[in-house]
Amino acid sequence: MTTKKLSAGDIIESRCTKCREVLNHRIVAMVDGKVVRVECNTCNGVHNYYPPPPERDEKVPRAAVAAKPRTPAASPRTPRKDPLEAEREEWASLSPTFDLDKALHYNMNDRYPVKRLIDHSVFGVGIVKAVISPNKMQVLFKEGVKLLRCQN
Numbered sequence: 720m721t722t723k724k725l726s727a728g729d730i731i732e733s734r735c736t737k738c739r740e741v742l743n744h745r746i747v748a749m750v751d752g753k754v755v756r757v758e759c760n761t762c763n764g765v766h767n768y769y770p771p772p773p774e775r776d777e778k779v780p781r782a783a784v785a786a787k788p789r790t791p792a793a794s795p796r797t798p799r800k801d802p803l804e805a806e807r808e809e810w811a812s813l814s815p816t817f818d819l820d821k822a823l824h825y826n827m828n829d830r831y832p833v834k835r836l837i838d839h840s841v842f843g844v845g846i847v848k849a850v851i852s853p854n855k856m857q858v859l860f861k862e863g864v865k866l867l868r869c870q871n
């Protein structure tokens with residue numbers, strides 16, 4: 720509240736019990752430096768002092784506005800599929816069709832056609848998705864697509 724010293728007869732804002740609004744009131748009685756009774760300038764009613772509610776016009780709406788841009792980002796629209804998840808799903812649908820006996824042990828000096836099954840020492844069994852020059856191929860493994868060296 721204000722640091723200004725008040726005394727009886729001063730005008731102060733108070734909620735008025737009759738007008739039901741924050742209005743100017745004249746201080747009628749004070750106890751220990753605190754306003755206790757006021758007289759409404761509008762209806763001239765004398766009643767206990769009710770301090771007006773804390774001002775909200777400045778800080779609260781601004782904080783609300785500042786917080787708003789976050790909301791659209793957080794709102795869950797059609798969730799973008801993370802590419803790794805898509806690759807895992809592709810793996811899940813393809814892997815049952817694999818003829819593992821035909822998987823070739825991966826060697827970076829070999830050539831691999833698309834759809835060739837390979838057996839990689841680290842990633843396990845994978846299927847060649849695409850050959851990208853120079854000398855690289857995309858291979859779908861259980862953990863996702865990896866880029867491997869090959870002859871091309």
Ligand SMILES: [Zn+2]
Binds near residue numbers: 742
């Ligand atoms: Zn009043």
